[in-house]
Amino acid sequence: MTGTTVAPPGTAVNPLREGLRLEQTPPPCTMVIFGVTGDLTHRKLMPSLYELAVDVPLPANFSVVGFARRDWDDEQFRQEMSDAVHKGIKGEVDAAAWQNFAQRLNYVSSNFDDPEGYRRLGELLDRIDAERNIGGNRIFYLATPPSFYPVIVRHLREAGLARRFVPGEPERGWTRLVIEKPFGHDLPSSQALNNEIASAFAESQVYRIDHYLGKETVQNLLVFRFANEIFEPIWNRHYIDHVQMTVAEAIGIEGRGQFYEEAGALRDIVQNHMLQLLSLIAMEPPSSITEKTVRDEKVQVLQAIAPPRGRTAAAGVVRGQYGPGWADGRAVPGYRQEQGAAPDSPVETYVALKLGIDNFRWAGVPFYLRTGKRLPQRATEIAVQFNRVPHLLFTRAGTMRPEPNLLILRIQPDEGITLRFAAKVPGAGMQIRSVNMDFFYGTSFLAKGPDDYARLLLDCMLGDATLFARRDEVETAWAICNGIMDHWAAAPDPDFPNYEAGTWGPPESDALIERDGRRWRRL
Numbered sequence: 125m126t127g128t129t130v131a132p133p134g135t136a137v138n139p140l141r142e143g144l145r146l147e148q149t150p151p152p153c154t155m156v157i158f159g160v161t162g163d164l165t166h167r168k169l170m171p172s173l174y175e176l177a178v179d180v181p182l183p184a185n186f187s188v189v190g191f192a193r194r195d196w197d198d199e200q201f202r203q204e205m206s207d208a209v210h211k212g213i214k215g216e217v218d219a220a221a222w223q224n225f226a227q228r229l230n231y232v233s234s235n236f237d238d239p240e241g242y243r244r245l246g247e248l249l250d251r252i253d254a255e256r257n258i259g260g261n262r263i264f265y266l267a268t269p270p271s272f273y274p275v276i277v278r279h280l281r282e283a284g285l286a287r288r289f290v291p292g293e294p295e296r297g298w299t300r301l302v303i304e305k306p307f308g309h310d311l312p313s314s315q316a317l318n319n320e321i322a323s324a325f326a327e328s329q330v331y332r333i334d335h336y337l338g339k340e341t342v343q344n345l346l347v348f349r350f351a352n353e354i355f356e357p358i359w360n361r362h363y364i365d366h367v368q369m370t371v372a373e374a375i376g377i378e379g380r381g382q383f384y385e386e387a388g389a390l391r392d393i394v395q396n397h398m399l400q401l402l403s404l405i406a407m408e409p410p411s412s413i414t415e416k417t418v419r420d421e422k423v424q425v426l427q428a429i430a431p432p433r434g435r436t437a438a439a440g441v442v443r444g445q446y447g448p449g450w451a452d453g454r455a456v457p458g459y460r461q462e463q464g465a466a467p468d469s470p471v472e473t474y475v476a477l478k479l480g481i482d483n484f485r486w487a488g489v490p491f492y493l494r495t496g497k498r499l500p501q502r503a504t505e506i507a508v509q510f511n512r513v514p515h516l517l518f519t520r521a522g523t524m525r526p527e528p529n530l531l532i533l534r535i536q537p538d539e540g541i542t543l544r545f546a547a548k549v550p551g552a553g554m555q556i557r558s559v560n561m562d563f564f565y566g567t568s569f570l571a572k573g574p575d576d577y578a579r580l581l582l583d584c585m586l587g588d589a590t591l592f593a594r595r596d597e598v599e600t601a602w603a604i605c606n607g608i609m610d611h612w613a614a615a616p617d618p619d620f621p622n623y624e625a626g627t628w629g630p631p632e633s634d635a636l637i638e639r640d641g642r643r644w645r646r647l
Contacts (some may be wrong), residue, residue: 159269190558445471541562542562
């Protein structure tokens, strides 16, 4: 049928997500983690896999193979992962459950560019398939520095491990590739990386992971918008004045100076996390809740954003870098004094920008985005401010004009939703005050679902790519940011630092929104 996408064998049909997720047990598979000795595996991947094995549960023959340069054997690998699980999960580790899980952990010691290592990996995977009846299902997870992505993909292809899916051809099990952000450092590098990946894997086999999309509130955006009739009719330019998105971090760069010197806040947060959130909050209703239709609508939003370039970038984008200041009652250094940062670094630790979506629903509605490090508190939220009432009925009673209605979607740390509306103050006379109606996940459901990585790992095993980024999403997001980076590269070095640690960013950020007659929401 024309326009039909053929999915690889083993790909699950994503059920309609209504309310709580319907948990499913995935088929047996082996997950190979490249760079398994790194911080990501210790903090996130292995604790999440253990919790899935206990809580979902995963099939008894689910297996993990670590691939890294350290000279470990299987037992050393299992001991390291045991330490990671004991440190990484909340609550007690079930000793019997861990022992059962640990027996399915194996390790390959090799450099990432050594063909011999991939030959030994292939032999081990074949043996695991035969001994544990895996069926040839494999996930390759790239948890390495991004510079190794094309190296690993090339060697997987040359070793015959990639097993590219071709519709109509028989396959012995399915193969999937999981890639951590950043997906390149600009549009050309992202395209080059995607071309390398496409030489070994079909797009349907590629899962670009952004852990923000695994958070409960982010997933609930679709349910909130499209399962509640009261909101969708007013979700447009006729009723919404503007949208604010904030990703605030109280910490500094936490010893990641070398990484941040190459990334900066625009690449690290805006290009992926924030534009993913924007696409979900602004997308049109999909025809069904499937990975293709949802991601198609997200791409449509990103393609409707006019990339800031030249004068529009100069007027609509603010960058900042924190200097020395105070955090949690103690003095903290500025960015240029952090380990790994250059003493005259022009790298931004703060970005604020104004974007517009040029389509029928959102024309004329500004979207204000801000993110930064060493801000007063940690908070991620989307605030949708509605228009003011056109005519106040109570002016003769001497009442002040009420604040506009506001809908706040809190993504972290306290996930939930707040609706602000006007109410009469009890007593004689007519006094109006804004009040909040709050919903908190923790108190409403009395249970906490799996963390973001556990949820996304399970989706990958099930073959559900809805919450993963597609190639055209990533490249369109880079196209939006590329104009900003080009403008910065051509401009004189900024006068950094321009905000103190522990404050809400440079004064130019306030001016960006205030010249439109609006203000940043106080968190």
